[in-house]
Amino acid sequence: MNMKIILLPFSGLYWLGTFIRNKFFDWGILQSKKYKKPVITVGNLSIGGTGKSPFVIYLIDLLKDKYLMGILSRGYGRQTKGYQFANYETTFEDIGDEPMQFFERFRNKIVVGVDEKRIRGIKNMLKDFNPDLFILDDAFQHRYVKAGLNILLTDYSKPYYEDEVLPAGRLREGKYAAKRAQIVIVTKCPDSFTEKERDRIQSKLNLQPSQALFFSRIVYENRVISSNYSFKLENLVNFHVLLITGIAKYNEILSFSEQNFETVTHLNFKDHHNFTNADIQVIEKKYKEISGNKMILTTEKDYMRLKHFQQIKNYLFYLPISIEIDRAEDFEKLILNYINKN
Structure with missing residues (x-):
């Protein structure tokens, strides 16, 4: 049945x-x-x-x-409870990957806060920042x-x-x-x-x-970005990509990557996946199996959870999108x- x-x-x-x-x-x-x-x-x-x-x-x-905008989220997947706001020492473990993504993009142009109780979150953000x-x-x-x-x-x-x-x-x-x-x-x-x-x-x-x-x-931007570099896609057409996704729906970025790179190897994890050292070992192993010009590519949201792993940081890039x-x-x-x- x-x-x-x-x-x-x-x-x-x-x-x-x-x-x-x-x-x-x-x-x-x-x-x-x-x-x-x-x-x-x-x-x-x-x-x-x-x-x-x-x-x-x-x-x-x-x-x-x-x-001055106050961006308030529940902070899904974070390791904290209650009200938190983003600053330059904040990590995704403090506020979650999506609020971290907002803060990384816009920094002090916005105020980013998280609280599972939105009324309490608004009250605290009004007191602290008055957006x-x-x-x-x-x-x-x-x-x-x-x-x-x-x-x-x-x-x-x-x-x-x-x-x-x-x-x-x-x-x-x-x-x-x-x-x-x-x-x-x-x-x-x-x-x-x-x-x-x-x-x-x-x-x-x-x-x-x-x-x-x-x-x-x-709309996918015509570049990939890391903590130190930004490369245009037209200069990467002969690259072999290890695509890492931990989002609800990955079809769009997978299809786009297959159209713009030489080959794509895809490793998918659940939405908001909390990457572990064991996961990174799997990613490293798969990356080493790829020959030629290569990189690890991920989404901007997943990048918030992956960039702290020093083992892959030097060849980890994300593909920014807009709408x-x-x-x-x-x-x-x-x-x-x-x-x-x-």
């Missing part, structure tokens, strides 16, 4: 539990705290892989020259904070309307929850995306008139209008 069919009754129970919880917030039985400063959440309905980190980076790039606005990473389900602008991401290859609630599927709550979003973005769209496909997805999403819909795609949004001016206008009104 299909395992999904077996799990569907449990998904029904999970759906009911999250539905009741959401209704408690809607009815005011559970309280959401509202803030005088703008609060933007970036999240999804699924348990990962929609491209939240590149999108948070997009927002930071958009706003960093105008506002102009907050961006809450992966907080769509964290309803104890009343965000003024909710941005919901859904993956083109597995949109939420084709998925089921846990454990039969990957949704954290029912599809009805998408109505809480003011903006919905379909991420990781292919380059060959057509108007017909766009219209089909828009019809399937069945959004409210008040909800804005955008589509985005991943492009259709109707970018309209999207940016929505963001700025919300901030200016609040």
Whole structure:
């Protein structure tokens, strides 16, 4: 019997539990705290892989020259508890790989904090730094904070309307929850995306008139970066690459690497994997088996967890990415209008 069919009754129970919880917030039985400063959440309905980190980076790039932003995350995978903020001595073990990625990119242009209790995190960041606005990473389900602008991401290859609630599927709550979003973005769209496909997805999403819909795609930069060097891809076409991934979905970077390097050997680990010395020994062994011009390549997020291993640091590089949004001016206008009104 299909395992999904077996799990569907449990998904029904999970759906009911999250539905009741959401209704408690809607009815005011559970309280959401509202803030005088703008609060933007970036999240999804699924348990990962929609491209939240590149999108948070997009927002930071958009706003960093105008506002002091507080970027607040739960800090998944960190070795600490409670409230922490990033400084020049912080490591991914203190705050998690994604917040570390934000801090490494932008340094003192933003404030990066983590706290599993977002209300406490906002309180401490207001006291310590008093940012102009907050961006809450992966907080769509964290309803104890009343965000003024909710941005919901859904993956083109597995949109939420084709998925089921846990454990039969990957949704954290029912599809009805998408109505809480003011903006919905379909991420990781292919380059060959057509108007017909766009219209089909828009019809399937069945959004409210008040909800804005955008589509985005991943763009790989034309370079690889290490702690000391940056090389253009056109100078590396004859290189043999050992690709290391520890992300929810690796298909895009694997495909891109295969198109741009001589050969690619791929080692995949689970999302947010905490690399050990034993893992590094496996990576070193595999790297030594590769001949010719070679390097170890990884994602920017995984680089945060790998760069501290001296054994591989000299030949470890990451491939930076960004995103492009259709109707970018309209999207940016929505963001700025919300901030200016609040």
